[in-house]
Amino acid sequence: MRKAFQVRVNGKPVAVPPGTVAAAAVALAGETRFRRSPQGTPRGPLCGMGVCMECRVTINGRPHCLSCQTLCEAGMEIHTDA
Amino acid sequence: MSPGSDIIIVGAGIVGAACAWECARSGLRTLVLERDFPGGGTTAAGMGHLVVMDDSEAQFALTQYSRRLWSELAPNLPREVEYDACGTLWLAADEQEMAEARRKEKYYTERGVRVEMVDSARLAVLEPNLRSGLAGGVLVTDDAVVYPPSAAHYFLQAAQTFGAKVVSRAEVTSLQPEGSVRLADGTSHAAGRIVVATGPWSPELMPGLPVRKRKGHLVITDRAPGFVRRQIVELGYLKSAHSMDTSSVAFNIQPRVTGQVLIGSSRQFEADDRAVEPAILDRMLRRAVEYLPGLGELSAIRSWTGHRAATPDKLPLIGPSLGSDRIWLATGHEGLGITTSLGTGRLLADQLLGRTPEISATPYLPARFAHGGGTHA
Amino acid sequence: MRESAFQFDIVIVGAGPAGLAAACAAAESGQRVAVIDNTPWLGGQIWRGEQANPVLPLAREWLPRFLRARVTWLDRTTVIGTGNEGNVRALLAEHPDGPRKIVWNKLILATGARELFLPFPGWTLPGVLGPGGLLSLVKNGWPVAGKKVVVAGTGPLLLAVADGLKQHGANIVCVAEQAARGRVLSLGVQLLRFPAKLAQLAGLKARLAGVSQRYGVWPVRAVGREAVEAVELTDGRKRWTEACDLLACGFHLVPNLELPGLLGCALAHGFVRVNEWQATGAEGIYCAGEATGIGGAEGALLEGRIAGYAAAGQLARARALFAPRAASHRFRAALAGTFRLRPELKSLAAEDTTFCRCEDVAFGRVKAFAHGRAAKLLTRCGMGACQGRTCGAAAKIIFGWEFESVRPPVLPARINSLLAQPKA
16 A cells, blocks of 8 residues: 655645545545635635635645645645645 | 506516616616516527727716626525626736727826726736737726626516516517507506517617627536636627627636636628527637637537627617607617626616706717608518 | 537436446447546445445446446546537536536436435534435544534434444434434334345444434434534424534435436436336436436446447347336335434524525525525525535425426536647
8 A cells, every 4th residue: 555645735734645636635644614705704615626616725726726626645735725 | 548657668578677677776667578588588698798888988978887887786686696806807818909008007097097007917817828929918907797698687676675566477569659569468658658678689779770789608617716807808799799790609617606717709780690609609619719728628618699689889778768758778788798787777766757867868869860860660 | 519528429418327327238239438527436326435445246246347447437527518509519617727628419317316404493513414425424534533523413324324323433313314213123123124134234233233223213402612613403392412522413314416407307206207217208318316206226226238239229128227226216206205304303493594595594594585586586595605405405395395396516616627729
């Protein structure tokens, strides 16, 4: 089995096993808020399958990435919409 | 049957709505008949750009007048109308277009419209996401943008405070020259005057009217606040608008208050269906990405189409129709319906009430097509 | 037209059970077959996680079978529209590395279903997810061990999800199914005709012994500040609150009709209409699986195989599966009746409850309109990034509003991906 590697969530390092999606990395980092609604309310994943659009975060500088559908890779930088 | 209304306006798009407001507040008993729901037709597809245009003196006069009316209205507009005086940046890609920019600057300055010439260095400061190598352009500082369906809704609500009645799901199927309309449900309504404000569908009520459907495509992105700061239009747009080719695209982009970016524009004759055509989207987006390379990375969330009401001389029809002094027109606004809705309402009401309009109504009179058509059903 | 690297005889959209089965069947004929899926995994939603850890018997049979078949798997590829040119029909798709154009001769749509969400106060709090959605995330690393989870809503997913979450160490506070116990029991009786399903259910029930399972109970409010902390439940008479770290709440499934709609497939009773060969009305296009009716994996496999054989011209092989498919359709009909939504669920939202999540439009504003398009234009409800998938499904249930025609992009896509010819 391949070993765990590190990603960073809002700059904080998180060790994740292979097969972890970015959304799970955010949860493992202890964050509950993935993004804010237009009126500023906190939001997190809802559908887990890439259609609700609530799990969007910035990954490696690219905004609006679906974290529930994106597999973590070593060194991945994940930023929630703080 | 004695008419219960002084005016029946057919069509509650933004032009019909503005006409309803002007008529109602001038004391005319106004009835608006809308076949679907207000603002749901061409108005819903419009970009909402409030722009002074100089294609002709008449076009300039109407757009300048209308834009002034919008800016006077602005402080009262509710948030949903999203009025934003962000200005228009007309882009020159090369020296030839820059000459056109200078001509425009001179033209507007002579007529009291605030403009600012922009060289390539200033362009990069104003809009950092534009590609390098553009020659510059001209900035029309007081142009603005709005969200058209909410504006139409606002005008109708204002009309209703003056007693106007608005009926949705009421489709007018024919006009009678003595001043009545028949609806799809078989009922009739009579009025002193009937105003046809049905945009690209006007020839359905008045065969022979010199109005053609001109299809346009639009795309809106997800939120990217600050990506562009003002409406940006390539000066080549004017070539597209003038072109009698079957299809053309031009770079035309707008920031919305939500932070989304609205991308246009395209023009097609002979395309009466509503379908979004991938090949047109391709051309339109490709053109936009040429000017804004970073646009390619933004997320597109919706596309749609609409039909403009195009006339042969690119001026609307505002005034009495040819066949009957009971049937009037407020249609044919092509790509300037949102802008000139307010001026149209004024000119129409002025003519109906025999008042002297602030600008001459002559260039927009339907009578100018006396040789071509304009008879009613 | 430029030569495209992606040209196939039969293209299948969706790598869930229907898509995988269709691919295997089509590949038997020797034609060039591809499966497109927007995730990095095989198995769709129902078999999420099975590729890494095969557990379910059907997944253990079909996933290796697919991997052995001569089929091209285009993963992380999101179909966003069409790229037709002349007589050549192609799909336009987005991939992390750039746009793709995929030419097809026959197309099988296996776009599956998604969970139905209905608005209630607090439903937008982080930590409120669909049951299937939460389990999918858990299988991909979402931490749930030791967390208190309330599972609520309706549908066969609830027990399956509770079971799956429990196996990952979650503390299932309760499973609250809105359907009346009697109705669910009678579905159980119908399962006597489907021994495999019955065995599945028996295993589930055994593993969930000790977990509180309530019927005729539904959520009325989720509470919490930054994330969910508790959920208020009701049985129609009394209300009570359960503290929780996560609320897995969904109301069964609705079909993904967007791509079929864009491609001109007609609907019947809210699903893609197909004939005995799984052919839609659109030429050369077939549809199989949940998009034709919510029936679970066995039915999806059968429909997929029939579509695959039919698309490949192997009609005898397709016909041989008509009888078992008919049986699966009987199960499908039983399922639909059991989990019908009770009327109270349409009025859970308060005036200030968010109805359109993407654009933050309150329920009170939306319900003032007589029809959906006016609501959409004037409030922006349905104009956000989810393209009306979340609120649109709820609007159909609550107001009876139908969605309007689908336009590209079928899912949000980068502008670059909408350029039909990849940029030089």
